[in-house]
Amino acid sequence: MSNQQVQVFILHLGPQQSIGPGDLRVMWATACESTDIAVSRRSTGNGHTTGRPCFSLWAGRQFHRVPAERRMRALLEARGFLFTLTHTAL
Template sequence: MKNHRQVFVLHVGTGQSIGPDDLRVMWATACESLDISVKRRMSGANPPSYGLWAGNGFDRKSAETRMRGLLVARGYRFTLTNTAF
């Protein structure tokens, strides 16, 4: 994740999951860039969270709006938390 910064944390609804390839495609689409990465984090018995990372030069607000739209269109219940860096 060279030169990438975490910009959002995604949690999907109880009983839902998202595959790493699907998440990468959605996040790259939302960022309009391939300079992204995603990371799944497990925390004991809690549902996983997903870190969404991006390189320099992306529009955070537009990416967030597009990502929310993609998640809603696929029927996910989710929280998408903006992280400060």
């Protein structure tokens, strides 16, 4: 990686929806038009119940947020995902 990566979005998918890390990584790299990206997943459950997973989308500091967000939303919608995509501070 040429740049330090920062978390730029948090993605929640709709109930009963999931995506594999490889698919998400490809979609995010396509949206950012860069391979200087990363994705991570964490469960939002409290230990007794399984909550919806939350995905963090990471990019290098030089990425362009607005076009990347627009492309990512289009890619998710094209695959039929119900989702929220929340900005995080840079």
